[in-house]
Amino acid sequence: MSFTKEDVINALRHVNDPDLKKDLVTLNMISEVEIAGNNVRFKVTLTTPACPLKEKIKQDCINAVKERVTGVEDIDVVMDAQVTSVRNANVNVLPSVKNIICVASGKGGVGKSTVSANLAVKLAAQGAKVGLIDADIHGPSIPTMFGVKNQRPTVRLIKEKHYMEPVEAHGVKLLSLGFLVNDNQPVVWRGPMVTSALRQFVTDCVWGKLDYLVIDMPPGTGDVHLTVAQVMNVTGAVIVTTPQEVALADARKALSMFRLDSVNIPIIGVIENMAYFTPQELLENKYYIFGKDGGKQLADEYEVPFLGEIPIVQSIREGGDEGKPASLFSGNKLVEDAFEQLAIRVAQEVAIKNAVLASSENSMTETAG
Numbered sequence: 001m002s003f004t005k006e007d008v009i010n011a012l013r014h015v016n017d018p019d020l021k022k023d024l025v026t027l028n029m030i031s032e033v034e035i036a037g038n039n040v041r042f043k044v045t046l047t048t049p050a051c052p053l054k055e056k057i058k059q060d061c062i063n064a065v066k067e068r069v070t071g072v073e074d075i076d077v078v079m080d081a082q083v084t085s086v087r088n089a090n091v092n093v094l095p096s097v098k099n100i101i102c103v104a105s106g107k108g109g110v111g112k113s114t115v116s117a118n119l120a121v122k123l124a125a126q127g128a129k130v131g132l133i134d135a136d137i138h139g140p141s142i143p144t145m146f147g148v149k150n151q152r153p154t155v156r157l158i159k160e161k162h163y164m165e166p167v168e169a170h171g172v173k174l175l176s177l178g179f180l181v182n183d184n185q186p187v188v189w190r191g192p193m194v195t196s197a198l199r200q201f202v203t204d205c206v207w208g209k210l211d212y213l214v215i216d217m218p219p220g221t222g223d224v225h226l227t228v229a230q231v232m233n234v235t236g237a238v239i240v241t242t243p244q245e246v247a248l249a250d251a252r253k254a255l256s257m258f259r260l261d262s263v264n265i266p267i268i269g270v271i272e273n274m275a276y277f278t279p280q281e282l283l284e285n286k287y288y289i290f291g292k293d294g295g296k297q298l299a300d301e302y303e304v305p306f307l308g309e310i311p312i313v314q315s316i317r318e319g320g321d322e323g324k325p326a327s328l329f330s331g332n333k334l335v336e337d338a339f340e341q342l343a344i345r346v347a348q349e350v351a352i353k354n355a356v357l358a359s360s361e362n363s364m365t366e367t368a369g
Contacts, residue, residue, distance in 0.1 A: 002071040005033045008040055011068035015060045017046075018053050019348055020133055020355045024061070027355075038073040040065060049081040049127035050344045083128060083211035083347075084354040087233055093202060095133070097210045099350050101206030101233040101268065102228060104258075107249025108139075108219035111273035112240045114320055115310065115342070116143045116216035118327040119238070122343035124171035124330065128211040131166060133201050134217040135228065137194045145180040146170060147323020156206060163173035166204045168327060173203050173210070195227040202231060212350075221257040229263040235350055236268035238307065243272060250284035255302055268307070268349045270299040271342060275309035278334060284309075296345050307345045 013025045024030050024044060024134050033042040039245025044061060046054060085098035094100070105114040116132060124130040134142035143149035146169040153164040153175065166173035177197060207213065218224050228234060237258045241251035251270070258265040276286040289312065299306035310316075313335050314360075319326030326332070327339035 002085065002232070003035070003069050005035060005204045007069045008033055008065055011043075011051065011064045012061060014068065015064050017055065017057070019352050021049070024057075027154065028276045032078070038071055038305075039076070040069075040072055041076040041078070042076070043078040043080055046081045047084045047355070048347035049083070050123065050347040051081065052348075055080055060245060062221060073183050079125065084351055084358075085235075086354050086357045093233065094213065095205065095229055099211065099354075100213045100215065100232050101346065101350070102215045102217050102225075102234055102237040102258075102265065103240060104217040104225070104237055104252040104254050105219060105240045105247075106221065106252070107247060108253075108342065110240050111310070112219070112245050113216050114316060115238070115240050115271060115273060116214055117142060117320070118325050118339040119343055119346060120212075120214045121170045121325045121345065122327050122339050123214075126347075128347070129209060130171070131173040131175075131207050131210045131213045133198075133213065133215045134174070134178060135198055135201075135215050137177050137197055137224070138218065138285045140176045140178030141320075141367050142216060143167075144323060146174055147359070149178060149323075153205075162204070166205060166207065167179050169323075170328060170355045173207060175205055179233050182213045188229070188332065195223050198224055198227055199231060211257045220255055225257060225263070229258075229265055234265045236353060237238050238268050238346060239298075239304075240273055241270060241295050241298060242274045243288065243291035245291070245294070248298055251298055252301075255298070255304075256299045266353055267302070267304040268346055268353070269305035270295050270302075271279040271285075271307045271310065272296070273310045274312045277312040280314075280332075283334065304312070305345070305349055307349075308338065310342070327352060330337060339345075 009025055012030050013023045015024050017027055019165050022183040029045050031043045058079055060078050061077050065072055073345045083098050088330045097140055102111055120130050120132045134140045148169045153167055155162050156165055166175045182190050239251055239255050241247045276288050278286055296306050315330035315332050326335050
């Protein structure tokens with residue numbers, strides 16, 4: 001054998017993560033380097049199971065070792081994923097949840113719950129452990145969208161205290177006030193009761209270990225938003241809008257609210273729902289019923305990522321009504337691809353924000369030392 005583990009590791013220093021802009025060795029993504037004769041085996045641990053560049057990174061690793069290490073005959077690259085987090089070290093609320101993602105808008109009717117549900121199931125389908133809180137206390141819709149509106153959370157006694165266990169459907173753990181009240185029963189509560197219920201969803205529920213906890217926020221900019229910001233140490237917010245100006249005006253308010261000093265939640269990006277209509281018979285055609293590129297313009301205006309467009313397709317509405325999220329069950333490639341790309345982009349942006357924040361904290365520690 002004419003080469004060593006150090007030779008292999010040094011070769012891999014020339015392979016960068018396309019999102020994080022650093023080499024895989026510096027990012028601690030390389031492990032379990034083994035050499036047997038002229039054969040090499042090592043593991044690459046990515047920051048998200050939804051990484052769209054997995055195969056490119058794998059091939060870049062193979063090319064780097066072949067080009068820079070003499071004598072290698074066979075290269076076995078094991079691709080793995082470990083969702084990153086910067087919450088765990090210093091949080092008391094939900095310490096076993098790696099990332100909390102708020103899905104919000106400034107107004108109702110833009111498809112926020114539809115985006116929340118399909119984002120959650122797509123993240124789960126890509127291998128992540130995912131939970132979803134329906135924080136729209138006055139209008140809970142998640143039980144219907146997941147086909148479990150007749151189910152109830154079970155209760156477990158732990159150290160003389162009762163805790164709820166979420167309902168599970170389509171690979172996602174769910175909690176909603178819709179599980180606890182009748183369909184036709186209005187929730188006529190003042191602000192303190194609403195925030196108290198939300199706190200219980202967080203502190204009195206056994207969520208277990210999660211990579212992502214998605215929170216379907218209510219419309220507007222009120223008590224629930226402030227409670228979430230103050231209690232949960234949120235990773236970031238996804239802003240949902242439709243293309244027309246009346247929706248964009250309210251989305252601007254939501255975006256600005258998350259940037260207030262009293263809230264201070266990073267923006268993961270903007271998603272444009274109901275972006276265009278494509279008939280089933282004319283899949284190449286796009287009709288911009290509500291206007292065009294409003295979401296992109298909003299993202300540019302606030303200098304945040306644009307996460308993509310969700311089309312107007314009948315199967316999305318049907319999936320929500322039937323309890324079968326369209327991103328999994330519609331059979332429509334346009335729909336499934338749109339939500340898959342959304343999940344990939346959200347996972348990417350979360351990983352990037354975590355890496356930037358971790359790097360910033362490390363720099364502060366070194367400076368202080």
